[in-house]
Amino acid sequence: MTTSFKVELRRGMVVTGKWKQGRYKVDRLLGEGANGKVYLVQRDRSWYALKLGVDAIDLQSEINVLQSLAKQKQHGQETFLFDVDDLYGPDGKEYPFYIMRYVLGTTLGDFLKQQGMEWFPLVGLNLLGKLAKLHQAGWVFGDLKVENVLVADYGHVELVDYGGVTASGKGIRQFTEIYDRGYWNGGSRSADPEYDLFSFGVLCIQLHEPKRLHQLTMELLPLNRSTGELIQIAESSQALKPIASWLSKAFAGQYRNAEEASSAWRLLMHRRDTRRTAKTPGWLKGLAAASAVLLGTSVYWLLRNGL
């Protein structure tokens, strides 16, 4: 269910916080989550991300999570949450918002398309590292999906949209069906580290075999959805085969937390066959094709002239 969200901030608009009078100049829309829209804004020549919510309770509950996370942060880590306030929208109504650090980067899917799949093992490892930190602090990310992972240069990973972050042991607050353990009849919808690792597994399949995954969701009857079907995709996919055993363990909940999962991932990464999964570069394919054509022509020429 998408929230009907009509309010819109336009480029060049200056919004002012009702309580603390912070002034932010709107640049552009960065993205849309389940609880609101995220804009790129500027204040005193610095860039921030502004999340505008429709429902004050929903957004506040997300802010509460961010604040507890901030309290648990170890020294030396950057601040994430800068300001929390309300603003008057163009329609005159009040809307809650918060200001967070602007993360420069592209979504995971786009990053791999632009930079190449050879980045995938490292990005995966970094993502597991991010999850491990959350898990150690007693949280589960919940709504892990391709769109919620931003990747910056050199595979640096950042999670965005904390609307699904849930304290361990409670019911997952927000999730997306195809990444959901319950959807695949693979277990409960309670927040535990294994839940995130399950979604991570689906995310790997979504990145490499999006069509087959989509096909599966269209074809299978709800009762027949199973982790076995997911594993089958992995095993029959050239790109996923090397991590198929890792995926089966993740889907079966055999990694107790992201740390354990990430050490297993690291081991895989240093095996040759995993690294070799990167596709043959385009120019090489072109070269091979060209030489084949050349061979063909010369054989033809030889036959014609020689006989």
Add this chain to the structure above:
Amino acid sequence: MKQILLITDGCSNVGLSPVVAAAHAYSDGISVNVVGVLDHGDVGELGAAEIDEIARAGGGLSRMVNTRQLSQTVQMMTRKTVVQTIQLAVQKELKHVLGNGSIEALPPEKRGDVVRVIDELGETSSLQVALLIDASASMKPKLAAVEEAIRDLMLSLQARQGKSEISVFHFPGSRHGDDCVMDLGWTSHLNGVNGIFPRLQMGGTTPTGPAIMQVIEFYRQGDYGRQSRDETDGMMSDYVV
């Protein structure tokens, strides 16, 4: 916390207005959510207006979806309504603090504490959801999706820390004079339930209002779930208007 979740695809056509019935429910402390399922074409303007108004009268939410979105919608709506119900209760409790009565009027720092309480209560308080399914002829191709949505809802509810139960009804009843029939009494798991709607005879009228009244009565008599279908049906005939 008590909820009725009505899943329908069109207009009621017999008996008490469903809007009046939903208002009754709300006065009994039961929120009424309505999902309109439209797959082939439209529920029509009249149907859409009715769906919206039932939810308004019942203090709940309404959504129009297709069958593919049904599970996700049902699950989200139930969750949102839980928060809303608690929000209202908390707002009442805090009237002296909140002044004009809304949490939005608090400055963000104080809002944080109130929302923490709402979240905690939403997760831990006990919850009952009675699902009321329109089984008129046009709903037939959608029933598989409805059943899936019910199973999916159960899964989400099981993840809550508080006690959660669901019950399932469909309408119209099979015989003349039944407004709705109970398919499943209060339960907190669906293990071993193979088909929620066995041998369902679709068709007949759409007595949405009377069916809602019957579910309210089911709530009033908390132990009804243990009685047989026929008894349940019989007792309710008082409410046929």
